[in-house]
Amino acid sequence: xxxxxxxxxxxxxxxxxxxxxxxxxxxxxxxxxxxxxxxxxxxxxxxxxxxxxxxxxxxxxxxxxxxxxxxxxxxxxxxxxxxxxxxxxxxxxxxxxxxxxxxxxxxxxxxxxxxxxxxxxxxxxxxxxxxxxxxxxxxxxxxxxxxxxxxxxxxxxxxxxxxxxxxxxxxxxxxxxxxxxxxxxxxxxxxxxxxxxxxxxxxxxxxxxxxxxxxxxxxxxxxxxxxxxxxxxxxxxxxxxxxxxxxxxxxxxxxxxxxxxxxxxxxxxxxxxxxxxxxxxxxxxxxxxxxxxxxxxxxxxxxxxxxxxxxxxxxxxxxxxxxxxxxxxxxxxxxxxxxxxxxxxxxxxxxxxxxxxxxxxxxxxxxxxxxxxxxxxxxxxxxxxxxxxxxxxxxxxxxxxxxxxxxx
Amino acid sequence: xxxxxxxxxxxxxxxxxxxxxxxxxxxxxxxxxxxxxxxxxxxxxxxxxxxxxxxxxxxxxxxxxxxxxxxxxxxxxxxxxxxxxxxxxxxxxxxxxxxxxxxxxxxxxxxxxxxxxxxxxxxxxxxxxxxxxxxxxxxxxxxxxxxxxxxxxxxxxxxxxxxxxxxxxxxxxxxxxxxxxxxxxxxxxxxxxxxxxxxxxxxxxxxxxxxxxxxxxxxxxxxxxxxxxxxxxxxxxxxxxxxxxxxxxxxxxxxxxxxxxxxxxxxxxxxxxxxxxxxxxxxxxxxxxxxxxxxxxxxxxxxxxxxxxxxxxxxxxxxxxxxxxxxxxxxxxxxxxxxxxxxxxxxxxxxxxxxxxxxxxxxxxxxxxxxxxxxxxxxxxxxxxxxxxxxxxxxxxxxxxxxxxxxxxxxxxxxxxxxxxxxxxxxxxxxxxxxxxxxxxxxxxxxxxxxxxxxxxxxxxxxxxxxxxxxxxxxxxx
Numbered sequence: 090x091x092x093x094x095x096x097x098x099x100x101x102x103x104x105x106x107x108x109x110x111x112x113x114x115x116x117x118x119x120x121x122x123x124x125x126x127x128x129x130x131x132x133x134x135x136x137x138x139x140x141x142x143x144x145x146x147x148x149x150x151x152x153x154x155x156x157x158x159x160x161x162x163x164x165x166x167x168x169x170x171x172x173x174x175x176x177x178x179x180x181x182x183x184x185x186x187x188x189x190x191x192x193x194x195x196x197x198x199x200x201x202x203x204x205x206x207x208x209x210x211x212x213x214x215x216x217x218x219x220x221x222x223x224x225x226x227x228x229x230x231x232x233x234x235x236x237x238x239x240x241x242x243x244x245x246x247x248x249x250x251x252x253x254x255x256x257x258x259x260x261x262x263x264x265x266x267x268x269x270x271x272x273x274x275x276x277x278x279x280x281x282x283x284x285x286x287x288x289x290x291x292x293x294x295x296x297x298x299x300x301x302x303x304x305x306x307x308x309x310x311x312x313x314x315x316x317x318x319x320x321x322x323x324x325x326x327x328x329x330x331x332x333x334x335x336x337x338x339x340x341x342x343x344x345x346x347x348x349x350x351x352x353x354x355x356x357x358x359x360x361x362x363x364x365x366x367x368x369x370x371x372x373x374x375x376x377x378x379x380x381x382x383x384x385x386x387x388x389x390x391x392x393x394x395x396x397x398x399x400x401x402x403x404x405x406x407x408x409x410x411x412x413x414x415x416x417x418x419x420x421x422x423x424x425x426x427x428x429x430x431x432x433x434x435x436x437x438x439x440x441x442x443x444x445x446x447x448x449x450x451x452x453x454x455x456x457x458x459x460x461x462x463x464x465x466x467x468x469x470x471x472x473x474x475x476x477x478x479x480x481x482x483x484x485x486x487x488x489x490x491x492x493x494x495x496x497x
Numbered sequence: 498x499x500x501x502x503x504x505x506x507x508x509x510x511x512x513x514x515x516x517x518x519x520x521x522x523x524x525x526x527x528x529x530x531x532x533x534x535x536x537x538x539x540x541x542x543x544x545x546x547x548x549x550x551x552x553x554x555x556x557x558x559x560x561x562x563x564x565x566x567x568x569x570x571x572x573x574x575x576x577x578x579x580x581x582x583x584x585x586x587x588x589x590x591x592x593x594x595x596x597x598x599x600x601x602x603x604x605x606x607x608x609x610x611x612x613x614x615x616x617x618x619x620x621x622x623x624x625x626x627x628x629x630x631x632x633x634x635x636x637x638x639x640x641x642x643x644x645x646x647x648x649x650x651x652x653x654x655x656x657x658x659x660x661x662x663x664x665x666x667x668x669x670x671x672x673x674x675x676x677x678x679x680x681x682x683x684x685x686x687x688x689x690x691x692x693x694x695x696x697x698x699x700x701x702x703x704x705x706x707x708x709x710x711x712x713x714x715x716x717x718x719x720x721x722x723x724x725x726x727x728x729x730x731x732x733x734x735x736x737x738x739x740x741x742x743x744x745x746x747x748x749x750x751x752x753x754x755x756x757x758x759x760x761x762x763x764x765x766x767x768x769x770x771x772x773x774x775x776x777x778x779x780x781x782x783x784x785x786x787x788x789x790x791x792x793x794x795x796x797x798x799x800x801x802x803x804x805x806x807x808x809x810x811x812x813x814x815x816x817x818x819x820x821x822x823x824x825x826x827x828x829x830x831x832x833x834x835x836x837x838x839x840x841x842x843x844x845x846x847x848x849x850x851x852x853x854x855x856x857x858x859x860x861x862x863x864x865x866x867x868x869x870x871x872x873x874x875x876x877x878x879x880x881x882x883x884x885x886x887x888x889x890x891x892x893x894x895x896x897x898x899x900x901x902x903x904x905x906x907x908x909x910x911x912x913x914x915x916x917x918x919x920x921x922x923x924x925x926x927x928x929x930x931x932x933x934x935x936x937x938x939x940x941x942x943x944x945x946x947x948x949x950x951x952x953x954x955x956x957x958x959x960x961x962x963x964x965x966x967x968x969x970x971x972x973x974x975x
Contacts, residue, residue, distance in 0.1 A: 151818045179887055182877065189875030190900045193853045202850075204875055227868055230882055317716065429528065 090166075090323065091251075091258040095159040098259065098343055098350075105343050105350040107259055109252035110156060118251065121149055121157050122244035125164050129239040137170050138232040160251050167240030170231075176215040178229045185211045185226070253327065259352050260323035263339040264306070271300035271334040271357075279396060282406040283371075284328040294404045326354070333357050373477060374408045374423055380479035381411075388413050388483050393420065397445070399438050407447070411483070416490035419446040421482065429455045432470070436461055439468030446493035448485045450477055459485075467493035523571060523578035525564070526556075527696035530720030532564045532582055533557065543570050561695050562746075565724030582722065584696040585640045588678055592635045593663035599763060602629045605752040609633065609727060615748030617706060617728035621756040621973075622938025623764050623916075626729040627654070630702045631661045633727050639699025640678035642723070644687045646705045648885050649892075653914055654681040654704065669694075671885065684714045691720040700725040707732055707931065709746055710739035718746040731938055732931035756934070756941065756973040764941045765919070767949035771965065773957040774840035784959065787831040794824030835959035836925040837866045842873060844954060848922055849874055849902055852950075856895055856918045857902040858909060860936050862925035867906045870924070876902045879909060910935045916942040923953045928967035937973055 099106045110118040124147045132140050144165075149157045172178075188211060193202050205219070212222040227233060242250070260266070272278055278301060285292045285305065295302040305322060322339070329335050334357035341352045369375065370392045381390040393407040397420060407420040424432060435449050439462055446467050451457060453474040462470055469489040471482055523536040523543075534557040537543060539550040544557055545566040551558040559567075564582060571578045598606075602625055605618045614637055620626050634641045643654050648671045658666045658679050667677030670686035676694050701721050703709050706728030709718055718726075728747035733740050743750075760766060776784055794800075798814050801807050815821035849857065861867045864880040871878035877891045877900055888908075894900040896917055903909075910932055921940045926932055940949040955965045 151822065154822075179884075183890070186871075186875055186877045187894070187899060190894075190902075193849070194901060196850065196853060202875075207875065223872055226872060230868070 090261075091159050091162065091254040093258050093261060093343075095155060095162060096255055096258045097155055100343075100348075100350065103349075103351055105259065105341060105352045107255045107352075109255055110248065114153075114156070115248065117150065117153055118156055118160065118248045119244050121147060121153065122160050122164070122247040122251075124148075125157075125161050126240070126242065126244055126247065129164060129168055129236065133236050133239055135236055136173075136232065137234045137236065140165075140168075140236050141232075156251075159254070160247060163251055163254060164240055164242070164247060167242060168236055169238040170234035171237045173228050173233070173235050175221075175225050175228060176217065178225060178227060181211065181215055181222070181225055182227075184214065185222070253330070256352075256354050257323040257326050259341055259343070260326060260339055261319040262341045262343055262347075263319050263322045263352070264342060265340045266305045266322050266325075267338050268303040268305070268329060269297070269300060269336040270303060270329075270332050272332045276394065277332045279394065279406060281325070281328055281332065282396070282404075284325055296398075296404070330356055331358055370408065371423075377409065377423075377477045377479060377482065381483065384479055384483075386483060387415070388486070397447075399435070399443075405435075411486050413486075413490070416487055417446070417494070419448060419486040419490050421448045421450060421486070423477070424449055424451045424455075429457060432457050435468070436470070439466050442496075443467045443493075446486070446489040448482065448489050450482065464488060465492050465495070467496055523576065525567065525571075525578065525580050525582040527561060527564075527582040527584070527722060528554075530561050530692035530695055530716075531558050532561050532567065532722065534559075534567060536578075543567075543574055543576070545570055560719035561691075561722045562719050564722040568724075582696055583699075585678070585699050588634070588638045588640050588699075590662040590664040590679065592631060592661055594661075596628070598628070598632060599625055601752075601754055601759070601763070602632060605629055606632050606636065608751040610636070612748055612751045614700070614725040614727075616726075616751035617730065617733060617743055617747050617749065619730055619733055619750060619753040621731045621754070621759060621764060621941065622935065623942035624754065624759050625763075626704070626731075627657055630704075630727060630729060631657070633702070633725075634658075634662075634679070634700060637700050637725050639723075639725060640697060641680075641700040641702060642687070642694075642698040642721070643679075643681045643702045643704060644684055644717070645681065646684055646708050647908065648683065649888060649908075650704060651681045651683055652885075652889070684708055684711075684717065687717040687721075688713045691717045695721040698723045700727070702726075703728045703747060704730075706730045706743060706747060707735055707740065710735060710742040715742060715746055732934050734931065736929065756937070760941075763943060765943050765947040765949045767937070767941060767951060769937070769951045769953065771953045771955055772844060773955050773962075774838060774844060775957050776834065776838050776959070777840065780834055780838050784831050784834045787827040787834070790827035791824050791831060794820060794827075832960070835956045835961045836862055837869070838956055841924055841954050841956070842870070845870060845922065845924060846874060848920075848952060849876070852920045853901055855901065855920045856898075856915065857920040857922060858915070858918050858936075858939055859902060859904040859922045859924055860909070860926060861904065861906050862927060864906045866925060867904045870904045874902075874904075876900070876904050879903060879905045881906075881908050883908075907932070909939060914942070915939065916944055918942075919944075919947055919949050921949070921951045923951065925954070925961075926964075926968065928964040930968055930971050933968040934971050934973055 096107055099108065125144055128143050128147065129140065132143055144161045147157065185207065189202065189204065189207055192207060196202060208222050209219040212219045217225055270278060270281065281303065282292070282294065293304045306318070329337065335355070337354040339352045341350055342348065343350050370378065374392065378390050378392065381388060389412045391410050393410040395407065396404050397407055399405050405422055408423045409421040411419040411421060432449065432451055432455055448469050448471050450471045450473060453472050457470065457472065459470045459472050462468060467489055469485045471477070471485040473481070523534065526533040526535065533554065534544065534548060537557060539557065545563060547563050548557040548559040548567070568580070605620070606629060609616050609618060618626065618629060630643065643658070645651050645654055651668060651670055655666050655668055658681065662679060664679065665677055667675040667680035669676060669680060669682040669690055676697065682690070698721065701723040703718070703726070707730045708714055709728065726747045728743060733743060733750065756764060795802060795811065800811050800814070802811060815825040845859065859870060859876070861870065864882065867878045867880055870876065877894070879888050879891055891900065891903055892915060895903050895915055918940045921936055923933070923936060926936070937951050940951065953965060955961050
């Protein structure tokens, strides 16, 4: 990802604009990308300092310096650098410096340390020539690491990634984001919401006439400008790009003065482009699905694909759909340990009357007891410590389903 | 203030079900680094300044550091309220082996207590700031979070607290996440995790507290509920002026002693010697040539580097033309020549020989110079690249006498405790008074018969002379 210092933003009124390279500038970007990719491919086996120096020699116009640094940063992020083979530099240093220290202390006035002899002795003891020891001594420094694999991206892909990274770099400075999603595809929306959940963002989803409005922020944003959630917001952008159409508006703090500005991104999936494959369920949910499948039970579990409206609260993204020939359908939302407040909202919802059977799984770290919900209600809390237990989840599902059937 | 009832927070509180109750009780909750007040309307007389109405959760919200103020108001008003926020109990551990405090440590503790146990103590390195913190923890008997800037310091605090209180001490940072009633963490980890554990400590100690006013770190202090706060530093002043924030984040300075006040009895006596080195002829020619390129660009572009924003303008314009790029390269080269000329290396060699029986710390401005010194004189180096285990081994070697010299760039500037070190050589550095005082502080820890010596190597007739004058603007160097 690009850092903010590699992005030149232009201010127009209270708006911040970044300009992805287009036209002739894009052509120059492609040339820089091509030359840089070719160089890294040719320099496999060379130390990082050499690779850096070579990349700096790529001819660029003075105005394209930032562009080149950004492209090359992204390129280097995809390269693999490893310490060169040889004796462990730390062991080598320790041996040489301890010997040198002892030798220096033993010197009399007017005597000089014979460092060449020391180097030769330690080098020989570690299977090196005396000439090799200086290079080997600090072979673990980043600059001496050897390029073992260059990135395989094409110049076009690198420039495209650069364009996305420019917008992400601005979002690193975001305090609050509102996204209008125009998508009829439940999987796209689900993907976005799951990404929000995964990134531990606080979000609200509101149904609009033409799509959805998603508001993202954190508790501290009420009190002051905070870019604390910027990284999570930036990482959300690639997921949004896969929606049919979106309009993102971010409140950002930009520059050294942290000036409050608005940043807008409009975009969506390119026409004709394929939708990304469905995300696999999170690890804890995948494990739960496996555990339930391994049980001798009539319950069937699958990753949920629906978005469920919780009237008066918002919309929720259940993680698992449970089905049973006798008990019917029960939804499970894994809330983990991300928000105690969100749990209380769901408790209130269940008490107000829920139109389906639901189980909310939450970590014991949220310090909420299962007992806060009456067993006669169609919603149940399942509190777990560490890992969800399949049998306990199903027991809670049965209770919720039974209560739901009784109230229906 | 009601004592927190752990059982109450395990089940749903009255406030959560009391929608129909005529007068819902007042409940305080900690949420993600903020304090929520439920059951009081906006603008109520019991609500201290700093709280805002949060329509998202229908409650009042403020930074967690407002906990003490609101709890005190509710307590004094004698209204019923429930504390779901506080997640600490009194600390049961006591100092295992008390030692006689120094008189100024007792004075400092009294001054801190007189300020509602909030405030900054300014004492020079080696004066016993850490033990003062131990005294404060024992005095307040609250679970305590100690925040330090580096992993080395975290380890030192961990050892000190475990020895002092004979109890398990938690560590958060450097791959560890173990929260105990006494816990040590880094500023970075505090910023990341305070929203999770900010309600678990009644006292927070900020070591090297001058780091705290940075934008992110300040947020960590605000997200912590601890009403009692102790800041420790030898050098509170910051060039950006943000030290003024320390009053709000920790409390006002309650006690201050300078190096010269403690030198002799509580700190080692010391001498400071500045050695001026000349560039050799070839270096001088190159320095003059490169400097002329740099200054010529400044003239052509009408940049006054000492003017506000002058440096930023130079950097901006240097990116826009070939001449600018050459000027930037020329600036770097002439500076590199001034910071590390051949003459300095020769003098370092002589000093290492002269002090071969002493324990010497060499300080440089850049890592590259530190590595160059290490390679040439075969002394271990510590930079931010050095792994913690190797750093520990080197410092142990220096303490035990296996090594007699260590070269470092900036990572040993503060906090790291090597009492045996008695010689400091400043090969190069910035113009920061704080950095220079901290470097001197590394060799001032008191030991029997110890007299410390600090050498400052300055390249004559270069910008380094001005840098040296600036950084010596402190009573310790007069």
